[in-house]
Amino acid sequence: MAEAAKFFEETAEPANFNENKTQIERFIAKHNEGCTPVVLITSGGTTVPLEGNTVRFIDNFSIGTRGSASAEYFWTRHDVLFLHRHRSLQPYTRHLPQSQLLDILEVKNDDEGQKLCVKNEKTAKLLDIIHKYQSVQKEGRLLMVEFTSLVDYLHLLRASSLIMSSLGKNAFLYLAAAVSDFYIPKNKMPQHKIQSSNGPLQLSLELVPKMLEALVKNWVSSAYVVSFKLETDPNLLIVKAQQSLEKYEHQLVIGNILDTRKFEVVFVTNSETDWIKLEENDLQNGIEIESKIVKSLVERHRQFCCE
């Protein structure tokens, strides 16, 4: 945990950090006297810059599907603090692919002139989405905070966790963001764009301190904490998830394989290994695996709060 503390000392807070912190404090303060639980969902990938004036960075596959879909299902019971990568998918708007936006609108003429309306065949689905979106917005049940780099993400994760500790067991952390394991410290990266005229490129990346230990033990110690483990090799998945659980002593690890993550995941706890899968008829009915994941988690969190 000394490494985690050193990391925060040596890295700069993100732009707008204090404004974001104030917003998070206000959002959580509203819940301190109520009984609505709050879930912090982290979503999307983090970037690791290779240069001070950053042209290039290391990134990962995540566009925020898991986190943004999960948020929609958590609202049955939880309010949501959504800490997400800039330009990644967001709850509700994720159903509208940007490239098709102009194709769903049509020009209508009425007494007041020209109007732009959603085409009839798309209206029912979008009305449903917009009603849910507006109700969540109106009731103040969502706060969205953005990050881009690994460093920004970790500063915001620590701040959010510390603030949420006031919620006790009503705090739920759902750590779905795909966080880099490696980075280049600022004092070891070149200031300007790396030149290809210098020939092939050797990069030395250091390990990012494991923050989960500090999070579970110090930042938000009463919370229900779920982390994710993504692998490409199925042989490693469960053993890696178990190791993580033993090391950090949190409640649950959700394991998933890159190629099958939209159809099956495995819940690993101290006492069980439980696969959650989409069946053939789920797929036909457009069921998302996040609905099953979150349904189970909401019940687990309810039980945790009663213990």
Added chain:
Amino acid sequence: MAEAAKFFEETAEPANFNENKTQIERFIAKHNEGCTPVVLITSGGTTVPLEGNTVRFIDNFSIGTRGSASAEYFWTRHDVLFLHRHRSLQPYTRHLPQSQLLDILEVKNDDEGQKLCVKNEKTAKLLDIIHKYQSVQKEGRLLMVEFTSLVDYLHLLRASSLIMSSLGKNAFLYLAAAVSDFYIPKNKMPQHKIQSSNGPLQLSLELVPKMLEALVKNWVSSAYVVSFKLETDPNLLIVKAQQSLEKYEHQLVIGNILDTRKFEVVFVTNSETDWIKLEENDLQNGIEIESKIVKSLVERHRQFCCE
């Protein structure tokens, strides 16, 4: 150029490559007997995978602003083949940030039931955009093709260039994509996700062969070719642009600095160094620098075709 040929031999064609090629051939064939020039715009950044089953990759800052904005201005005279990064900005839809989408719609009731329409205050601007978008679509003046990785991009660039060579001087290549200079060949990368339990990470990246030479001399030798040079160090910009022009013998390099690229660029040709800048009143009037860049290029291409 032997290195370029070797690169294509050793890398796989992207998914849907033949379908994309057929689409491009059809789009270009329509122009072979006409006199409408065609511009190939490349836009957005390329990814460089670090693993075979790719969890991590190297990427860059570009989200396709330059390319997508430029396309809109090229339509005054050129038809557009838009070769762009998956999920990067696209012409016209770029004006609708996805995160604000649900906020610009409102529910209206009429005789036929509930409708979803764009709010009044947003209608005029969006009507203008949608009219332009629909006319470009209807007249078949746009073909969009997507890429993600460096390898996909280069295969599609070569195919497009070879097909466009039938247009002679009416072919215009506007190479705005931010293409990686480094990559890891498939046979030198691990198959599975790199494990952080193995400690710090050393990466060895090789140089990507410079494709501009093959493009200018072999693939599409009669075309008007504009490349971009992006730097973070202003002291390097013009000398790097001049070196590129001398080496590849194409028509023009547009130089730009990361921090100021939305406000000023420099045109470097064999005979001149010409800055294009947004003035104070341009900024106040919402003028985009791409309108000035493309206006000048359209005139330069017209003159080039008359020579």
